[in-house]
Amino acid sequence: MGSDISFTNLLITFIQAQDVAITDLFEKNATTPGLANPQSLKLLPLRVSHLCKRSALLQKGNALAAMGKQEEARASYELIFPLLENEPRCARVDWERHSLHINVGNTHSRDGNFDLADEQYKTAEQLGNDHLTIEGGSKVDGNGMLIGAKRARAFALKKAGREAEGKAILKEVIEAQIKANAEAEQKKKDDEAAATAAAEKAAEEAAAAAAAETPEISE
Helix, strand or coil, rough: CCCCCHHHHHHHHHHHHHHCCCCCCCCCCCCCCCCCCCHHHHHHHHHHHHHHHHHHHHHHHHHHHHHHHHHHHHHHHHCCCHHHHHCCCCHHHHHHHHHHHHHHHHHHHHHHHHHHHHHHHHHHHHHHHHHHCCCCCHHHHHHHHHHHHHHHHHHHHHCCHHHHHHHHHHHHHHHHHHHHHHHHHHHHHHHHHHEEEEEHHHHHHHHHHHHHHCCCCCC
């Protein structure tokens, strides 16, 4: 699984090399439609247009789904998949793929077709498993995707009248979320401890170096 080397970071570096100021009035991340830096729009219009189109289709699908127009919502979501074909396998884009499969699955669930919904949830779940099993994947994101897919399946089962199955899966989701939260908190503590230790070591080394460079004063 390739690393997520942001094209935006490369773009920012290029802009800075051209001595173009990037003010706080604009979002540096060009994946935010309407807030993209104007220099981004000039330098990468096709790339930015794809990002904006994906977001627009997603929001259109969400609006249609909220209005109860599940088939039209599904059609809007499915128009995004071709725009993702050439995107890298990385956490950021896989989350976008994941949310699309969940959303498509939810439209089937609302239409009363659990089997078609579950096909989408399984695909979303596999994206998470990939991050857990393929070198270079993100364990945190992989676990998050698994939890999200299972949660969607649980609610779809309840809607399909299979409440006992849904409750069992929801119990797994809650336990997995508690575990993930605990791991994240422990990692945060470990990182903070490592940073503190590194800072203390650096301070000690700097003090030792300064002492070594200080000339002795003879009496």
